[in-house]
Amino acid sequence: MVLLSRKGIKEFKLTNMHEQPLKLSSKLFSCVKLERLTLWNCSLHPTPTFSGFPYLLHLSFYNVIFVNRNFGEFITQCPLLKLLEVGHFDLDPIRIIKMGEIAKLKSLECLCLQLCKLDIITFTSSLVFHLVSHFSKLQKLYLDLRKCKFIRESGGIGNWVRTSLSCLRTLQLQYIDFGSDIMLSFVNDMICGLPELQTLKITAEYNYVFPPPAFCASDLNHISMGQLQLRVIDFNSFRCSENEIWLIKSLLACSPALKKMYIHPSVCLNYEKSMFATKLLKLHRASSAAEVNIIGRLQ
Template identity: 25%
Template structure:
């Protein structure tokens, strides 16, 4: 019994079978795919069969957990400069031990250890470029030390998925652009020269980026974009929206009013060339810089037949233009299924805009497919009650309306708001009001 427990061998036909070394290659790859890089590397001690499996594995993920483990468990007693050198050497050793192509590479750069400033970083980028890397994530947490992407990066012609955080892109003269990129995510990225992400791009996500005007060549009649997100960038170029007819998901946000306050486009023109749009996310700061447009509280010139999800963030209902934009978007989306509105309250009067005139228009609002409404940060103003009433009486398929009040000092205010909402008539008898 002791011998059996010690060896843990299985008998098959009188001969000992090493089950872990007899696993199919596909199953070994599946196991390694689910392990962190450091644990995957340790599997090489299992047997001779496993010794060559990890070095040929096409993925190297040096994520935050692994980097933190290396720093705090192995280099914690060293000063930061020595930690930087040791960490850089460890990553170099990982590349040296890896013999196969690296098709999927992720590197996390700690805030206090700018390993991207070492000479080794350019070598790592060259290695993955030569390997034909397809998925690349460079996550630089050191915000005051942006990573200046080396020229080898622009030779990664096989890239399909790219994520960059806190980097600087300055493509070399004559760079023809990427040709296989499908998805790109940029955060805290500066772009300093004209850059093409390729004609295959379908998803583009930019947050707190500068120099995005250098991507103008991306927005032509041949683009295949289906998802576009631009949040907190220095500017938004409205001519781009004339060439994205395949777009299905759009998110635009400013989070603060631009210093120029220039209004250059109407809401109608913004979405006019997006017939396939199914999800739309807009914030109030962005809506402020839009021109109201004629009859903006009624309908857009082109009905958004495919819009299913509408999310409006930081909406100030006491602003006439924003109230009109909200109603215009909702009225123009007959197949809307989910509507979410996050309210923002300023110093103006809570009563704000009287929506009663909008409710009695000869062109009534009918939301026959709307099932869920979510309105957050209510304070109990007249405008809010009118908006809720307008939605409730116009939505015969409504199943639930989720409401949340802003934190209030007096609990009776919350009770009062809930009581008044409960008394509003509903087109759908099954509509349930849920307080969050």
């Protein structure tokens, strides 16, 4: 690190495969010309005089521990960030990101975030939209919903505002509990609120071994998806629940530009897969050119 700090490097990537985080030299913070920084399983000790990476464009942190420094404060010192990936942090309060801090990154084009790292106890569709609406240049959004608690909107399901994110084309929602009606309404809100969306990726997760009975999907009927611009849909860990089928049915019916839909069944799915394939053939498709592929097993 001493040597590299003298070379004016622009890109640095370090992956620590050991169990214990690697303590990095503070000399890293002398590499002020960095444009790309990727760290896995490391411990950082910013110096008191560190005032940021003024040229940093891409920042990817996975299981990175900050000592005596707030992570949210750190990213605000990288004003040109276009890509921010934050994943696999422990729930240590010193590393929780304040919503007001991340909202300052006006140049973001790609955001990958575990929502549970924000300093928020409960989430609603409106709150998530409020966050992403700060990023007018955002093109790709990846949200990890593990350990997130969602509640109903104060005005009822569907009380949300469509965003003006005209650049956002790709949305990935990970760990969606399709056994929860509130979570399903959130997914519906996100899709409806991003009218220019072209690529949608969803990974399902259940908090039960067997999903509970589906809630009445008619509760969402008053929220019309309208005409979506989706071209590609990728659905992972599909378990053939009624809530999942309801969403797939809605997407097929409201996506006249759809070209491909990929469905990856859960590894526990066997007989239900063939049953769903038969049901899928009967679902209405707004796009006559849409191809639906059921992949044998989740890869």
